Amino acid sequence: CEMVLSRAHANYSGQLALRANRIAHDVGVFSSRWLVLMGLMLPLQVATMAFGQNIRVPWKHSDEPLRFDSDAPWLGIMGAILLTFAACLALAWSRSYLSLGI
Numbered sequence: 001c002e003m004v005l006s007r008a009h010a011n012y013s014g015q016l017a018l019r020a021n022r023i024a025h026d027v028g029v030f031s032s033r034w035l036v037l038m039g040l041m042l043p044l045q046v047a048t049m050a051f052g053q054n055i056r057v058p059w060k061h062s063d064e065p066l067r068f069d070s071d072a073p074w075l076g077i078m079g080a081i082l083l084t085f086a087a088c089l090a091l092a093w094s095r096s097y098l099s100l101g102i
Helices: 002-052 072-094
Strands: none
Touching: 002 072
């Protein structure tokens, strides 16, 4: 009876060790994915932070203080930022830094 209990305890301890190892692996994968995403988001945050500062606005008329020809400058800047983010995200996805985990 003691041998059976000893073997059952060894099996249970082994299962616990395997579960702990699997959880540690999953946490590492999750952390690395978030690290990649935050690495992509930080430069975008710095780029968009310039909109809230008192900097020279591109395509601004010098004779009239707040007049723009159209929304094209704003859309161009935001489009470039989003296009850069999409390209970096696609690159990270293609190099398997990000995946669905399936």
